[in-house]
Amino acid sequence: MTEYISHSLQETETIAGEIASTLSNNQVVALLGGLGVGKTTFTRGLVSAFGVDSGVHSPTFAIVNEYQGDVPVYHFDMYRVTDEDDLYSTGFYDYLGRGLVIIEWSENVLDYLPADTVFIELAYGEDENTRIIKRK
Numbered sequence: 001m002t003e004y005i006s007h008s009l010q011e012t013e014t015i016a017g018e019i020a021s022t023l024s025n026n027q028v029v030a031l032l033g034g035l036g037v038g039k040t041t042f043t044r045g046l047v048s049a050f051g052v053d054s055g056v057h058s059p060t061f062a063i064v065n066e067y068q069g070d071v072p073v074y075h076f077d078m079y080r081v082t083d084e085d086d087l088y089s090t091g092f093y094d095y096l097g098r099g100l101v102i103i104e105w106s107e108n109v110l111d112y113l114p115a116d117t118v119f120i121e122l123a124y125g126e127d128e129n130t131r132i133i134k135r136k
Contacts, residue, residue, distance in 0.1 A: 004133040005125065012038050015133055016045025019120070025050075025071040026097050028114050030106035033122035038131050039104045042122060047073045050100055058104065063090050072099030079105040087112055 006012040023029065029046065031039045044056040051069030058077060067073040074095045081087050087109050095101055096114065106113065119136040 002135045004135075006038075006131040006133060007129055009038070009041050012041045012131055012133070013045030013048065016042045017049040019118075019135060020046045020049030023100065023118065025100060028096065028101045028103070028117045030103050030110070030113055030117050030119050031122065032107055032119060034124075037122045037124060039122060042120065042133070043075055043102050043104070046100070046102060047075070064092075064095070074099055074101045076101065076103045077105060078103055078108045081105075081108050084112055 004015045006015055023046075031042060033039055040056070040058045047056055047067050047069060050071055050073055052067040052073060053069075056067065056075070057065070063077060063080075065075045067075065076090065076092065076095075078087070078090075081090065087093075092101075092109075092112075103109065103113075106119075121134040121136060123132045123134075124130070125132050
């Protein structure tokens with residue numbers, strides 16, 4: 001496990017970019033962490049490293065946002081997914097192996113993720129701007 005400490009949104013994006021350099025083009029990245037902890041900010045840093053310059057936002061209502069950069073990036077929000085039938089209806093399995101897959105609220109689908117999934121846990125630090133980011 002590797003731990004990082006971020007003191008700002010920019011640092012969170014920078015840390016995500018560093019982690020992105022270790023990922024493959026078809027990797028699944030599962031983000032763990034509560035509301036407002038920085039999952040979308042972290043995602044912005046990841047997709048920037050894969051050549052997407054703007055427009056990254058939470059896919060809460062769309063379930064999945066697709067971004068075209070150097071490789072396709074698929075950004076999922078699993079907040080409302082409660083079982084494998086829900087997961088299947090998102091089209092999730094169709095996206096595997098087609099590009100980088102990033103999952104917010106992955107806690108809801110842990111049992112269905114590929115064995116080689118990279119887990120990133122984001123947590124609040126000692127003050128409102130500090131985040132603890134762990135790659136598991």
